[in-house]
Amino acid sequence: MQKTGQDSSRTQHLVTTYLSDVKRRVDACIFDFLPTAHKHPDVHQLYQMMLDYPRRAAKGLRPALCMLICEAFGGDPERAVNTAASLELLQNWLLIHDDIEDGSELRRGEPCLHQKHGIPMAINVGDALHCKMWELLHRNTEVLGHELAFRILSEFIQLSNQVVEGQHIELSWVNDNRWNLDEEDYLTMCVQKTAWYTCITPCRVGAIIGGASKTEIDGFVELGKEIGIAFQIQDDVLNLIGDVGRYGKEIAGDISEGKRTLVLIHLINTCTAAEARQVIDIMARPRDEKSEAEVERVLQLMQKYKSITYAQQRSKALLQEAAEQFSHNFAHLPDERAKQLFLSLIHFFVEREY
């Protein structure tokens, strides 16, 4: 056990060191690229707002996956930095709009952009970063040449289509006040909204730059689904039981926002009909019409019916499945260190506590 503890701590150290290294390189790219000053004071202010989310502490899962998979295929990760940075810009514009759409309050430990500057400006800042993402991808021509740059653009286009569809599915549930969802509904939404941009595309573009074959690239769809879902479930669990200081969002904010998570869907489909009515009644009301006691009541029921434990188990099983699939399907890849680090990285993210 002593040895396992040391191994686990050494692995964690390797992962966090790797993440810091990727973050340093990707941040250098992003902050060199984004504009910082303008003589027109209003445009100058826009630039500061565009820098706000990218400057907030982020874990950098997506760029790490991209660069690591590139390396695993024997590619030079330096050639993937620009693409990895584009993934971070994607994440940032998505979050700005997502926070408005969900009526969120905190993001990475600070008030959401629309809480600071109002919805109209926040929509526009999101659009500005969205445009900057395509601009950064356009710069790939210089690093990768026209043809490869165009293939990466294709991947981002495919991903964008997925993410807006996933987002629409989730927003439809809210608009239609729909609560009779099963696990399948949740997984479909989650794959489109989260797995594509969190995992499938980061791995695919890394593989493309690393010189992977079409079959190899396509192998990341199933794998990325499993990891992406596992990651999202863990995120939803942390929202319920995490530590606000480390997690950076309000605890149980998903209950306040009325978010349909695997935990909630399990609860509604497991508790008594009367309890389900009560849960839905609380969840369906707007944030400012929910008392703390009511949010607490939903949390208690989630514990009573072991919905959180259920979700954690689902997440772990998906991770296990993904790890086995990766080890089996990508055993032939040349870079052993990168492959090992990839496995450690996905464990780290699905088992994280913040």
Place this chain on the structure above:
Amino acid sequence: MQKTGQDSSRTQHLVTTYLSDVKRRVDACIFDFLPTAHKHPDVHQLYQMMLDYPRRAAKGLRPALCMLICEAFGGDPERAVNTAASLELLQNWLLIHDDIEDGSELRRGEPCLHQKHGIPMAINVGDALHCKMWELLHRNTEVLGHELAFRILSEFIQLSNQVVEGQHIELSWVNDNRWNLDEEDYLTMCVQKTAWYTCITPCRVGAIIGGASKTEIDGFVELGKEIGIAFQIQDDVLNLIGDVGRYGKEIAGDISEGKRTLVLIHLINTCTAAEARQVIDIMARPRDEKSEAEVERVLQLMQKYKSITYAQQRSKALLQEAAEQFSHNFAHLPDERAKQLFLSLIHFFVEREY
């Protein structure tokens, strides 16, 4: 006079025929490209929402400028259809977000998208169309090859940066409750927010596809500024004095929304201090705290101080300047018919009554 009337009616006929022709070709491209059906009912609904604004009647100024300038340089306008259609998609996603940001009610004669489906969904539909714009531009590779397609992408990137900055300037005026603006402030904002995407870029990309030189392409910046501003001023004038049935937005909606237009800036800088205070007091209040009589009062003052006439004259002078510049700088272009039609087209758009 009889003859001039016939000439003018013949010119108008040529312009409207040309616009219909462009619209038919561009619409064919857009509606062939945008998805229309999906087995998942929520995604299917998203697709219908994405088709909403593109299906509403639009005049098609931007695609017409693009295809006509391509032709004027001796290029095949068929090669510009895909880019012209991308300009229409740009216009549509911008309008969806703009309507939310401005709190607008009507667009092209129907309720704005966020009035029909709520702000969260409308933001996402705008994002979905935004992504589709880059996807359509990506398809230019098939028509124009990698290098030219990348040059067109560059133009759209430059334009996007301009338009979000212009939008931010205008939103800053609202957030800061700023009314002490002069004509220069207005023109700076208007060039960035409107002229680039309405005129400069449509002409530039048409010229690029038509095989223009760098100097020729850059000649469209100044020219496009003049036409773009003239167009926007006329749009603001029509908002005040137009016919709702033809114009498609609520009349004097800009007063309800508190929009800073050249007309308003002229009024505030021309009327008495007491009147200016009254105008600002009315303009600065939210839409639902303004009475019809107050909106009418601002309109009356605009008439009293001839602010609408002033704006119309500015618009006409800019148009005249642009027409002379075009005739002078582009006299050498091969296609006489396209050049003549370009001049008729810009007159038509700046002198339009709807």
